[in-house]
Amino acid sequence: MRRIALTTDAAACAGCYTLAATEGGVSASGDAPLGIQYGLSHWLEAMGVRFFHPSRTFLPAVLGSVSPDAFGPHAPEIAERGLQLHTLHPIESYFDLWEPGEDNLADAERTLHWLVCNRGNFLTYPALNDIALNETSRVAWREHTAAILDAAHLRGVRVGIGIQLFGRSSLQRALVLVPEEGSDVSEQIGARLALLEGLPYDSFNLAFGEFFGAEPDRFVNTVEAAYDGIHARWPDAEVTATVHVGAFPDTRVTYMGQEQLYYFLVRYVERPIVPWLHTVMYYTLFEPAGGAYNHQDFFEHRDYLLEEMRAGSTIC
Numbered sequence: 001m002r003r004i005a006l007t008t009d010a011a012a013c014a015g016c017y018t019l020a021a022t023e024g025g026v027s028a029s030g031d032a033p034l035g036i037q038y039g040l041s042h043w044l045e046a047m048g049v050r051f052f053h054p055s056r057t058f059l060p061a062v063l064g065s066v067s068p069d070a071f072g073p074h075a076p077e078i079a080e081r082g083l084q085l086h087t088l089h090p091i092e093s094y095f096d097l098w099e100p101g102e103d104n105l106a107d108a109e110r111t112l113h114w115l116v117c118n119r120g121n122f123l124t125y126p127a128l129n130d131i132a133l134n135e136t137s138r139v140a141w142r143e144h145t146a147a148i149l150d151a152a153h154l155r156g157v158r159v160g161i162g163i164q165l166f167g168r169s170s171l172q173r174a175l176v177l178v179p180e181e182g183s184d185v186s187e188q189i190g191a192r193l194a195l196l197e198g199l200p201y202d203s204f205n206l207a208f209g210e211f212f213g214a215e216p217d218r219f220v221n222t223v224e225a226a227y228d229g230i231h232a233r234w235p236d237a238e239v240t241a242t243v244h245v246g247a248f249p250d251t252r253v254t255y256m257g258q259e260q261l262y263y264f265l266v267r268y269v270e271r272p273i274v275p276w277l278h279t280v281m282y283y284t285l286f287e288p289a290g291g292a293y294n295h296q297d298f299f300e301h302r303d304y305l306l307e308e309m310r311a312g313s314t315i316c
Helices: 034-046 094-098 104-115 136-154 185-194 217-235 260-268 299-310
Strands: 005-008 017-022 023-030 050-053 055-060 072-074 082-084 120-128 158-165 177-179 201-209 238-243 250-256 258-261 274-277
Touching: 005 082, 017 274, 023 238, 023 250, 034 050, 034 072, 050 104, 055 238, 082 177, 094 104, 104 120, 104 136, 120 201, 136 158, 158 217, 177 185, 177 217, 217 238, 217 258, 217 260, 238 260, 258 260, 260 299, 274 299
Parallel strands: 005 023, 082 120, 120 158, 158 177, 158 201, 201 238, 238 274
Antiparallel strands: 017 023, 017 072, 050 055, 250 258
16 A cells, blocks of 8 residues: 655745655645645656546556655746647647536546646636627636636636737637727727636736737737736736747838837837747747748747846746
C-alpha cells in the first residue's frame, strides 16, 4: 500500500510544495489549493503514472519506487502555466467548454484536473458570437460557463476569456466587441460586455484577427475603450492582447513615424495591457518561418519582445 499525507503550508509560495519521505509513506506540504495538488501529482508521476491527455491517464501495471530525486522543495519556474484553447484547433475541447450539458461539464472538469496534474494554473478560451445573437444559447452557455469557472477556482486555476475587437476581423465566429463600424464604440463594447456580466473571469484577452487591419488611431482608441469597459465591470481582471502574425498589405501600417506590423500598435495603448506574443506551428522567433502567414521569419516579433523586456514591461 502506498500512502501520502497532504498538508497545507500557509508560508509556501504559490504552487510550491515539498515532498518528503516519512515513516508511513510520503508527505506533501504546500500552498493550497495548487501546491498540495502538484505534490500529489508529482508523487504519482514518480511511481510511473502519466497524465498525457485529459481523457487518458497511463497507469503502470506495477507502481515503481519513488526516486530520492523527487524529494525536497519544488517551485514553479514560470508564473503562468496553462492552456489557450482554440475553436478550430484542437477540437477535442469543443464539447467540453462550448456545448452546455452535464456530460460535457464533467469532461470540462476532467480537463481542469489534467491541467492541474501537469502543474498548470491558467485556462483561457474565446466566447463565440452565438451568445450575442440567441438568448437561448446565451442562457445555457452562461450556466455552463459559471459551473466551469466555479470548478476552476475551486482548484486554484485562473480562467480567461477571449474576445474579438472588430467584427470585420472575426473569421472564427468569436464574440465581437465592436460589430458595427461607424457606431458608438463605447456603447457597443458596453452592450457586449453586459452579456458576460456576473461571470467571475480573471483575465480578458483581446484579439485583432489575422488578415485585416484597422486605421491606427481607431485601433488604439478602441483598445483603450475596451480596457476601460472591462475594468468598469471586472476591476481586478487582467487584460491581455494577442500580438498575432500575418504579413499582408492590410496588416502593414505606419504610425508615429514607424512602419510596423498592425498588431504591434498595442504598444501605444495607454493602459496596462499585457501583450501575448504569437507565432504559429513549429516556428520559433529565431529561425526561418518558411512563409507561414506570409512571414519568412518572425524576427520582428522577436525584436518587439526584446524591446518590451528591456523596457521592463510584462509580456507573454
